[in-house]
Amino acid sequence: MMTKNQKLLSWVKEIEALCKPDRVKWCDGSQEEYDGLMAQMVASGAAIKLNEKKRPNSYLFRSHPSDVARVEDRTFIASKTKEEAGANNNWRDPIELRKTLTELFDGSMRGRTLYVIPFVMGPLGSPFSIVGVEITDSPYVVVNMRIMTRMGTAALDMLGEDGDFIPCLHSVGAPLQPGEEDVAWPCAPIEQKYIAHFPEDLSIWSYGSGYGGNALLGKKCLALRIASLKARDEGWLAEHMLILGLTDPKGRKTWLTAAFPSACGKTNLAMLVPTLPGYKVETVGDDIAWLRRGKDGSLRAVNPEAGFFGVAPGTSYQSNPNAMYTIEKNTIFTNVALTDDGDVWWEGIGSPAPDHLIDWHGNDWAPGADHPAAHPNSRFTVAAAQCPAISPEWENPDGVPISAILLGGRRPRVVPLVVEGRDWAHGIFLGSIMGSEITAAAISDKIGQVRRDPFAMLPFTGYRLSAYLKHWLEMEGRIDKDKLPHFFHVNWFRRGEDGKFLWPGFGDNVRVLEWAAKRVHGEIDANDSALGYLPAPGDINIDGLGEVNMEELLTLKKDEWLAEAESIRAYYDKMGEVPQKLYDLLDDMVARLKK
Ligand code: GTP
Ligand code: SPV
Ligand code: MN
Numbered sequence: 001m002m003t004k005n006q007k008l009l010s011w012v013k014e015i016e017a018l019c020k021p022d023r024v025k026w027c028d029g030s031q032e033e034y035d036g037l038m039a040q041m042v043a044s045g046a047a048i049k050l051n052e053k054k055r056p057n058s059y060l061f062r063s064h065p066s067d068v069a070r071v072e073d074r075t076f077i078a079s080k081t082k083e084e085a086g087a088n089n090n091w092r093d094p095i096e097l098r099k100t101l102t103e104l105f106d107g108s109m110r111g112r113t114l115y116v117i118p119f120v121m122g123p124l125g126s127p128f129s130i131v132g133v134e135i136t137d138s139p140y141v142v143v144n145m146r147i148m149t150r151m152g153t154a155a156l157d158m159l160g161e162d163g164d165f166i167p168c169l170h171s172v173g174a175p176l177q178p179g180e181e182d183v184a185w186p187c188a189p190i191e192q193k194y195i196a197h198f199p200e201d202l203s204i205w206s207y208g209s210g211y212g213g214n215a216l217l218g219k220k221c222l223a224l225r226i227a228s229l230k231a232r233d234e235g236w237l238a239e240h241m242l243i244l245g246l247t248d249p250k251g252r253k254t255w256l257t258a259a260f261p262s263a264c265g266k267t268n269l270a271m272l273v274p275t276l277p278g279y280k281v282e283t284v285g286d287d288i289a290w291l292r293r294g295k296d297g298s299l300r301a302v303n304p305e306a307g308f309f310g311v312a313p314g315t316s317y318q319s320n321p322n323a324m325y326t327i328e329k330n331t332i333f334t335n336v337a338l339t340d341d342g343d344v345w346w347e348g349i350g351s352p353a354p355d356h357l358i359d360w361h362g363n364d365w366a367p368g369a370d371h372p373a374a375h376p377n378s379r380f381t382v383a384a385a386q387c388p389a390i391s392p393e394w395e396n397p398d399g400v401p402i403s404a405i406l407l408g409g410r411r412p413r414v415v416p417l418v419v420e421g422r423d424w425a426h427g428i429f430l431g432s433i434m435g436s437e438i439t440a441a442a443i444s445d446k447i448g449q450v451r452r453d454p455f456a457m458l459p460f461t462g463y464r465l466s467a468y469l470k471h472w473l474e475m476e477g478r479i480d481k482d483k484l485p486h487f488f489h490v491n492w493f494r495r496g497e498d499g500k501f502l503w504p505g506f507g508d509n510v511r512v513l514e515w516a517a518k519r520v521h522g523e524i525d526a527n528d529s530a531l532g533y534l535p536a537p538g539d540i541n542i543d544g545l546g547e548v549n550m551e552e553l554l555t556l557k558k559d560e561w562l563a564e565a566e567s568i569r570a571y572y573d574k575m576g577e578v579p580q581k582l583y584d585l586l587d588d589m590v591a592r593l594k595k
Contacts, residue, residue, distance in 0.1 A: 018106055027146075047140075058333065074190065097196055101207060118133050120155045144309070148305055219305065228460070265408075271320065276510050283387055288303065316349050317350055323387075426487070428582070529556055
């Protein structure tokens, strides 16, 4: 046995007795183990080895067509009471849910191997890092967890003999009868899928899905939903945010985070290649930030992950060159298309579709087909260390000091390119009114519809959102006054009458970052508006951009915003127990609009 940790040993025993796997394997996280599992999956037909010359040490997986994204309708928070989980979560009684799941997990690993994956979220040895142990019957999960977390022996070392961990139980929910042949992507039907979180004992039980955040339990389940509960109790924040460092031409560095909903541009912004001369961006994280007061009194951010699980479609050498360099080797692709010469292709990769592809279903595909060749939520899994823009600070156990927090979503209308909050509370107000078009990152029949998504945490907060917003307001008192970050609400996705994006986005987003950094350092004035501080005309550098309608991008329309205010009020009322301070700021916004 690899550990003397009694809690872990007895938990593994208990789960083995429940799930009844054919064998148990403790994962050490080594390259040999990874290569062995890949070889086994290639042999079984679950994985395809890509052309070694084009994409060294890289693999393609195709999921079951029903198992392609997070399942928000099947994600549950089993707190003691429904009130504690809030209207933002699907609540189930913890005792009943545990009973339902115990029946499903009983024998769920028959014919399969039970893998024990010890892992760390956060830099090894950091006092803020959290140890988890995932038990899974999916070798695909094991290889992904090796990239996305610090996994194996190092995690067991950190756990030690009497350290504590978050137990994360996962099964694809497809036991095999004796002699039954396995399928390439086993999973359970949608109504049997459960992504369950138990706040009382901080445990996770996930059944029936093998995809992304449903199955790689260190990510959304641990580092956001469970961590948000710990953070509330311990006075810190677990957020759906990228982390980056911006260096200006004078060499001054500004660290910032940005909360955008799923598939709304975090990976892209995190590693952007600035189009303004003399600027540099370095990446700390692309999806999750843990934020807390540092010894220096500032708000410091750590990326708990070790890899990127990024959206493939739209990623090109044009839009996100650093991501393209990162995935040139040692990468797992899921649900992208396969070219005839054994490489990958997706919509928006920057080259036209070849005459023939194998699509994400595994079928022949040709340009003009009635469906995309790559699934819109197809993804790459790759080590963060491979990113050419990775920051030397990315594993700093104390994190980086944040002085700007960006908030935003996909809003085709109404919301300006950028507006700054007046102070901390007003920044929380801007976070609370965030909205975004629903994307393919979650299975939904409402893709494209705008929904409210405060701080991009609607699907990821382990308790009620009103209490979460109160916690954010209270965090102000934990940070030194002169080190409080500024908040900026941004929108790269505004569209003109012709339906086209008004803002070029991607590398040109540095133009907005430049303005934000100047505001943080007190170098530039702004115009107060009903929504907060707007850039003065000409203060966003658009040199070399050609025609950009800044007027349209930066003007608030009174009627639109009065309507928006009504919709926000209805949303607050429905959420219930929204802090009075936020209602006051909403009233203030309406009063300013009517002035
Ligand atoms: P998750 O991993 O789901 O949390 O997503 P993410 O927030 O990291 O999103 P990502 O950066 O992968 O972007 C998703 C999609 O948004 C891609 O198809 C991008 O091409 C597109 N996108 C990103 N940045 C911009 C931008 O500045 N402008 C426009 N128009 N599209 C963008
Ligand atoms: C997201 O949906 O925000 C993701 C992908 O980052 S997943 O890990 O599947 O949640
Ligand atoms: Mn995400």
